[in-house]
Amino acid sequence: MQYRQFGKLNIAVSALGFGLMRLPVIDNDNSKIDEAEAIKMIRYAIDNGVNYIDTAWPYHGGNSEIVAGKALKDGYREKTFLATKLPTWLINEKEDMDKYLNEQLKKLQTDHIDFYLLHALDKNKWENMKKVDALSWAEKKKQEGKIRYIGFSFHDEYPVFQEIVDYYDKWDFCQIQYNYMDIDVQAGEKGLKYAASKGLGVVIMEPIRGGRLANPPKAVQDIWDTAKVKRTPAEWALQWLWNQPEVSVVLSGMSTFEQLKENIESAKSSGINTLTKEELEIVSKVRNKYKELSPIACTGCNYCMPCPNGVNIPRNFELYNEAHMYNTYEANRRDYENLGDAKASSCIECGTCESVCPQHLTIIDYLKEVANYFERA
The missing domain is CATH 1.20.58 (Methane Monooxygenase Hydroxylase; Chain G, domain 1)
Structure with missing residues (x-):
C-alpha cells in the first residue's frame, strides 16, 4: 500500500480509503448488510494496508456504523483512522449534536472518532451549522478527546465551498466529489487546489462516479484500449486522482471482494505524477468522448431557473x-x-x-x- 501526507497533519493515510456506503447487502435491501461478508472485506482491507475507514449516520439505513464497529473489534480499531459524520440535516439545536455523536460512539464501539465531518454541507446546512455554533461545539469535543480532527463534506457550488473554507482557520480536512468527469462540478478541481493550499487534507468521494465510469460504452472503451499500459476503466479513474499531489485519500465504496482486491492492487502502484503525458491525454480524450455522447448541450448555467411552473x-x-x-x-x-x-x-x-x-x-x-x-x- 502507498501512503500519502494528509494536509498539514503529520500523519500518513493509505492512498485508498474504504467508504462503507455500498457494502454487500441481502435481498437487494440496502438496510440489510451482509454482515459476515462486509466484516471480512473491511478486515481484509486493513490487513492489506488500508488505514482510512469512512462511514456516516445514514449509510445503509443507519446500519453502516454498527457493522463498522463490529469489524473494528479484535484489534482492528487501533490500526485505522475512523471517519464518520454529523447528520447536519437533523440538527435543530446544540443538544442534538451531543445526542448524535454519543450514539455514534456507541454504534462504532469506540471512545473517539479520528475524523469527524459536518456531513453534506450546502449553503442552507452551512447556515444552520453557524446558527447552532457547531464549530465551537466540535472544538469542545476535540478537547474532550471524543474527536481528533474536524472537517466537512460538501455538495454545492464552488463559491459556497470557498466561503466555508475561509470561515474557519482550524479546519483539518474536507471531503469533496471529484473525478475526471467532475472537474468543474461542485468544489471541483478549483476547490481541491484551494483547500490544499490552505493546508487541508482532501478526501475524495465518488472517484468512479458511483460506478458509472467502470462500465463505459464501446466508444469510450475503444479509447482506453489505445493505452500502452492496460488498466480497467475503474483503475484509470483512480490513478488519475492519485496522480494529483493535492489528493490525500481516495474513498471507494466497494461492494464485492473483487472490487476490493482490484482497488488495493491499483493503490499499490499509485503515486503523484506517475501518469505520463500520453496517458493524461487519453483521459482527456475519454472525457471529451463522454461529452460527445451527451445529447443535450446544457451547460448547467441555471439562467433558465427558476421555472415559473417549478420544472428543474x-x-x-x-x-x-x-x-x-x-x-x-x-x-x-x-x-x-x-x-x-x-x-x-x-x-x-x-x-x-x-x-x-x-x-x-x-x-x-x-x-x-x-x-x-x-x-x-
Whole structure:
C-alpha cells in the first residue's frame, strides 16, 4: 500500500480509503448488510494496508456504523483512522449534536472518532451549522478527546465551498466529489487546489462516479484500449486522482471482494505524477468522448431557473444526458421519478426559459423528449 501526507497533519493515510456506503447487502435491501461478508472485506482491507475507514449516520439505513464497529473489534480499531459524520440535516439545536455523536460512539464501539465531518454541507446546512455554533461545539469535543480532527463534506457550488473554507482557520480536512468527469462540478478541481493550499487534507468521494465510469460504452472503451499500459476503466479513474499531489485519500465504496482486491492492487502502484503525458491525454480524450455522447448541450448555467411552473430544467437534462453517457437508464429513471412536480412533464410551454438560454436551446422540445424517454410505458 502507498501512503500519502494528509494536509498539514503529520500523519500518513493509505492512498485508498474504504467508504462503507455500498457494502454487500441481502435481498437487494440496502438496510440489510451482509454482515459476515462486509466484516471480512473491511478486515481484509486493513490487513492489506488500508488505514482510512469512512462511514456516516445514514449509510445503509443507519446500519453502516454498527457493522463498522463490529469489524473494528479484535484489534482492528487501533490500526485505522475512523471517519464518520454529523447528520447536519437533523440538527435543530446544540443538544442534538451531543445526542448524535454519543450514539455514534456507541454504534462504532469506540471512545473517539479520528475524523469527524459536518456531513453534506450546502449553503442552507452551512447556515444552520453557524446558527447552532457547531464549530465551537466540535472544538469542545476535540478537547474532550471524543474527536481528533474536524472537517466537512460538501455538495454545492464552488463559491459556497470557498466561503466555508475561509470561515474557519482550524479546519483539518474536507471531503469533496471529484473525478475526471467532475472537474468543474461542485468544489471541483478549483476547490481541491484551494483547500490544499490552505493546508487541508482532501478526501475524495465518488472517484468512479458511483460506478458509472467502470462500465463505459464501446466508444469510450475503444479509447482506453489505445493505452500502452492496460488498466480497467475503474483503475484509470483512480490513478488519475492519485496522480494529483493535492489528493490525500481516495474513498471507494466497494461492494464485492473483487472490487476490493482490484482497488488495493491499483493503490499499490499509485503515486503523484506517475501518469505520463500520453496517458493524461487519453483521459482527456475519454472525457471529451463522454461529452460527445451527451445529447443535450446544457451547460448547467441555471439562467433558465427558476421555472415559473417549478420544472428543474438543468436536473432533467442532466439525468437524460447521464443515462445516455453511462448506460444507466434505470438508475436515472428512478432519480427522474423522485423529481416529483419538477419533472419535465410539468412543463406548460410558456417559453420563459428559451428566451434567456445563452446556448439558445430548444428547451421545450428537449423537455418533451426527456419526458417521453423516462415516462414511456
